[in-house]
Every structure is written in structure tokens, then in C-alpha cells.
Amino acid sequence: MNYTDPELRDRLAAEYALGALSSLDRRRFERLLSSDRDLRDLVEGWELRLNLLAESAPAVEPRAHVWDEIARRIAPAAAPVREGWLDRLWDSLGFWRAAAASAAATAAALVFYVAFLPPRVAPEQIAALDERLARIENAARGLVGVPGEIAGLGDRLASLASRVDAVASRPTHVAVLLDKDQRPMMTADLDIADGRLVLRLNLTPPRDFTANVLEVWLVSPGGMRRSLGLFPSERPGTTAALLLPHDTAEALAKATLAVSLEPRGGSTTGQPSGPVLFTGALMPVAL
Amino acid sequence: MSSHKASPRRSWRTETPGIRAVRLLQGPEEQVVDQADRPASDAGRTQSREALLQACARGDQTALHNLYKGTAPQLFGLALRMLRRRDLAEEVVQDSFVRIWRSAHTFDPGRGTAMAWLARIVRNGCIDLLRQRGRETPLDQAFIEDCEDPLASPADLAALSLDARRLQHCLGELEESPRKILGLVYYEGMTYQEAAVHVGAPLGTVKSWVRRSLIRLRDCMER
Numbered sequence: 001m002n003y004t005d006p007e008l009r010d011r012l013a014a015e016y017a018l019g020a021l022s023s024l025d026r027r028r029f030e031r032l033l034s035s036d037r038d039l040r041d042l043v044e045g046w047e048l049r050l051n052l053l054a055e056s057a058p059a060v061e062p063r064a065h066v067w068d069e070i071a072r073r074i075a076p077a078a079a080p081v082r083e084g085w086l087d088r089l090w091d092s093l094g095f096w097r098a099a100a101a102s103a104a105a106t107a108a109a110l111v112f113y114v115a116f117l118p119p120r121v122a123p124e125q126i127a128a129l130d131e132r133l134a135r136i137e138n139a140a141r142g143l144v145g146v147p148g149e150i151a152g153l154g155d156r157l158a159s160l161a162s163r164v165d166a167v168a169s170r171p172t173h174v175a176v177l178l179d180k181d182q183r184p185m186m187t188a189d190l191d192i193a194d195g196r197l198v199l200r201l202n203l204t205p206p207r208d209f210t211a212n213v214l215e216v217w218l219v220s221p222g223g224m225r226r227s228l229g230l231f232p233s234e235r236p237g238t239t240a241a242l243l244l245p246h247d248t249a250e251a252l253a254k255a256t257l258a259v260s261l262e263p264r265g266g267s268t269t270g271q272p273s274g275p276v277l278f279t280g281a282l283m284p285v286a287l
Numbered sequence: 288m289s290s291h292k293a294s295p296r297r298s299w300r301t302e303t304p305g306i307r308a309v310r311l312l313q314g315p316e317e318q319v320v321d322q323a324d325r326p327a328s329d330a331g332r333t334q335s336r337e338a339l340l341q342a343c344a345r346g347d348q349t350a351l352h353n354l355y356k357g358t359a360p361q362l363f364g365l366a367l368r369m370l371r372r373r374d375l376a377e378e379v380v381q382d383s384f385v386r387i388w389r390s391a392h393t394f395d396p397g398r399g400t401a402m403a404w405l406a407r408i409v410r411n412g413c414i415d416l417l418r419q420r421g422r423e424t425p426l427d428q429a430f431i432e433d434c435e436d437p438l439a440s441p442a443d444l445a446a447l448s449l450d451a452r453r454l455q456h457c458l459g460e461l462e463e464s465p466r467k468i469l470g471l472v473y474y475e476g477m478t479y480q481e482a483a484v485h486v487g488a489p490l491g492t493v494k495s496w497v498r499r500s501l502i503r504l505r506d507c508m509e510r
Contacts, residue, residue, distance in 0.1 A: 014498075014502075015497070015498070018472055018501065019476055020472045020477075020479045020494075020497055021479070022418075022478050023419070026414075026418055045398070046501075047403070047407040047411075048398055048399030048400070048403045048404065048407065049454070049504070049505065050473065051399075051404075051410060052402075052454045053406075053474070054361060054403065054405075054406030054409075055446075055447050055451040056451065056455065057365040057368060057474065058368070059361045059363075060363050061360050062359055062363040062380060065377075066363070066377050066380055067355055069381050070351075070355065070381055070384045070385060070388075074351065227393070229390070229392075230392055265344075265392050265393075266392045266393055268393055268395055
């Protein structure tokens with residue numbers, strides 16, 4: 001089919017919005033949608049038009065537990081309690097700025113990130129993180145002069161992990177989001193069991209925030225992107241907790257987080273419309 | 288199901304843009320409460336759905352609750368009609384409100400009504416579920432005929448938003464068969480194929496009815 005024909009596009013958009021297409025046709029059309037913003041606009045126009053019919057649907061009162069469950073799922077999560085010297089370091093903007101100044105920042109970010117993992121960090125998890133560190137070290141070596149101590153990062157990682165105090169959160173997955181210069185802009189931890197995602201912005205991207213905001217996206221391995229919401233501030237140190245529905249949390253565990261720059265109010269298209277500033281894949285810590 | 292026509296709370300646009308009135312159901316008697324006469328403590332409940340959505344985008348959980356109270360019966364009715372199973376309909380409504388909470392900032396009142404925006408999320412959730420899992424409850428002729436056809440009896444016009452009333456008017460201009468198919472697809476979540484089998488018409492006929500009706504609806508809405 002010639003998907004540039006305006007009449008066909010409009011017709012398919014209307015049929016998709018109405019829901020008349022079979023599963024197969026629907027999936028085929030969704031593949032088109034994912035890369036075609038104008039088509040998404042057409043669909044949205046039809047959806048908003050046709051869904052005026054919902055006002056004429058016969059009302060049925062849902063049972064009370066429906067709201068209770070919604071309220072439970074949107075309740076703001078308590079910020080994780082972090083104590084001790086690591087916490088002060090974590091909260092130190094100076095540390096993050098210094099870390100960002102070097103290509104070893106990624107490794108450093110991971111080392112300190114691991115310090116906040118639950119005490120029951122198994123050796124194989126440390127090994128997995130260590131392997132990642134080694135890859136980052138190798139990658140960093142080609143970029144800039146690497147501080148001498150980076151070679152010892154693996155040992156530091158292990159020792160730090162063993163010194164971890166009890167922490168309130170027990171993430172099952174973590175991510176460090178890097179910008180194009182490999183700076184650790186944001187860290188994320190996800191508890192897949194309760195769907196809690198905690199994001200922390202470590203550095204402010206050098207962008208204009210008078211009319212722009214940061215929007216957080218889940219990017220599935222297949223390339224599908226969906227918004228997880230706007231990040232509340234561009235100030236370094238800002239921490240935001242989000243409760244995700246179980247399915248989303250499960251999808252996120254296998255996905256990548258991305259943060260894009262969007263006009264105030266966020267992307268209106270359902271897809272990132274501005275530049276993607278930093279990304280990072282979730283990795284499991286409780287294999 | 289057919290006895291649940293009246294929603295306890297509905298807001299609608301008055302003819303003058305920007306001015307809204309809200310009808311509150313108080314016991315068996317209805318009372319129209321004006322914005323100006325409304326006690327301040329009741330502010331959350333009588334805010335327009337658009338304003339409530341915008342408050343949700345700012346993280347106001349009370350606004351979401353008020354939005355839920357005002358719209359959930361209709362949205363749940365829609366989901367139940369499509370899915371035929373209370374547990375699945377509840378699940379979709381739950382997921383939808385969590386999604387509404389998260390994406391309220393993407394609502395643009397310039398593009399459509401809040402109710403259409405909400406229904407879009409709920410209905411797309413229902414369609415995805417139907418297409419992914421297939422129908423677990425067969426499309427039972429008796430059940431469908433038991434339900435009133437909302438398109439055949441758009442009785443409660445006064446309770447509809449201006450845009451929805453306009454759509455009802457435009458639906459009235461369609462012929463009966465295409466309008467019936469449109470109702471089956473929208474309210475029952477049928478595909479072309481299912482609708483054709485249901486009414487015993489050729490698939491090609493059903494498709495061209497729907498396509499022509501959609502174009503006529505839009506032209507009428509834009510007139």
C-alpha cells in the first residue's frame with residue numbers, strides 16, 4: 001500500500017482510532033505510527049473526535065476497591081533513607097562535578113551506586129558489575145588520560161559493597177544514565193516487586209530550561225518509547241520517585257531509560273520530540 | 288446495565304465558551320449549582336474536568352480522585368461493555384487512571400474535551416486487551432440485543448458536552464445500518480470482521496459503510 005496517499009492515511013487513522021482493524025492490521029499500522037508523527041496526529045484527532053461517544057455510554061459504578069488500588073499505585077513513594085559518609089558523598093554536588101570532569105566518571109558513578117545496593121549483594125552480581133566497570137575502563141582509556149587509581153576500581157567496588165549499611169530501598173535493577181560525553185547525568189533504581197522507580201539527577205544538562213523540561217522515557221528493546229513522566233526539576237540533586245504499574249516495571253527492567261529535552265508541559269506527541277540528552281540500560285542486581 | 292443511564296455527576300459546557308455549570312445529584316432531586324453560588328470547600332468537586340486534569344499534571348492527587356468520581360462510572364461502563372468481564376474492565380480502568388495520572392501533562396484542551404481524552408486512554412486499553420488476548424467472552428447476540436444501543440437512543444442530550452451533542456446530531460444524519468455498525472465497533476469493540484458476522488452483511492459492505500460514515504461524521508462536525 002502507498003502510505004503517503006493522504007486519503008489512505010486518513011482512512012487508516014480513522015479505522016485505527018475506531019478500533020475496527022484486526023489484530024494483524026492493527027499491529028502493522030502501529031509499526032507505521034511509531035515513526036510517523038503526522039500520522040500520530042491524525043490518529044489523535046480521530047480518537048478525540050470518536051471518543052465523544054463515551055459520554056453516551058451507560059454509566060456503571062465501579063467497585064470501591066478500584067479507586068483504592070489506583071490511590072495505592074500513585075501514592076508518592078517515601079524517599080529512601082540513606083545514611084553515613086557515602087550518603088554525604090552521594091549528596092555532594094562537588095563529587096558529581098568532579099566525577100563528570102573525568103572519563104572515569106562512569107566507573108566512579110557505578111562504584112558509588114553499588115554502595116547503595118542492599119547488603120545482600122551476591123558475589124556474582126559484583127562480578128557482573130565489575131565486568132561492566134572493566135568495559136567502561138577500556139572504553140575510557142581511549143578517550144582521555146585516565147587517573148591511575150581507576151585500575152583498582154574493581155577492588156574498590158567489592159570492598160564498598162561489603163561495607164554497605166542497611167538501606168531502605170532494595171532495588172532489583174539499577175542504571176546510570178550517561179550523556180554523549182559519558183558523564184553520569186542521572187541514576188535510577190528500580191524495585192520490580194513494588195514497581196518503584198527512583199531517579200536522581202546528578203548534574204544539570206547544559207541546556208536552556210526557561211521554556212524546557214526533562215521528560216523520562218522507557219525505550220523497549222524493540223525501540224518503542226513511552227513516557228514515564230516529566231522530571232520535576234533540572235536542579236542537580238533532585239530525586240523523584242515514581243510508582244509504576246507492574247507490567248511497566250517488568251518492561252522497564254529489560255529496557256533503557258532515556259531523558260529528552262521537551263517544551264514545557266512535555267512532548268505532546270507521545271514520543272520524544274526534542275533531543276535525547278542521556279540514556280542508560282537497566283541492569284539486574286538480584287539475579 | 289440498561290438502567291444505569293444517569294451518571295451521578297456530569298459536567299457539561301454551556302453554550303458560552305469558558306462558562307461552565309455543573310449538575311450535582313443530591314438525593315433523588317437534582318440541583319443545578321452555579322460556579323458563583325458554590326461554597327469554596329466544594330471547589331475540587333465542581334472544577335471542570337479540564338481543570339482537574341491540569342491539576343493532576345501538577346501532582347494534585349485530590350484532583351485525580353475528583354476526576355475519577357466524576358468520570359469513572361461512564362468509563363467503567365464503556366470498558367465493561369467492551370470487555371464483558373467486570374474484573375478485566377476494572378483492571379483497564381485502574382491502569383488507565385494510573386496512566387492518566389502520569390500523562391495528564393500531555394492533555395491539550397485545545398485539541399479536544401477532557402472526557403474524550405480520558406475515554407481514549409480507557410478505550411485503547413480495552414482494544415489492546417481484546418486484540419491481544421482475543422475475546423474470552425463470546426459476542427453473544429442475546430447480550431448485545433439486551434443492551435440498549437447508545438446510538439439509537441441518545442436521550443440524555445442535555446447531559447452531554449457541546450461537542451458530544453454535535454456528534455450525536457451528526458450521527459442522526461447517518462442511515463440506520465451504518466450507524467448500527469459504528470455502534471457495534473465503538474461500544475462493543477468489534478472488528479470489521481466481527482461486525483460483519485454479527486449483522487450478517489458482507490465484509491466489504493461493512494467496511495465501506497464505516498469508512499463513508501466516518502468521513503461524513505467529520506465533515507458534519509467541522510461544518
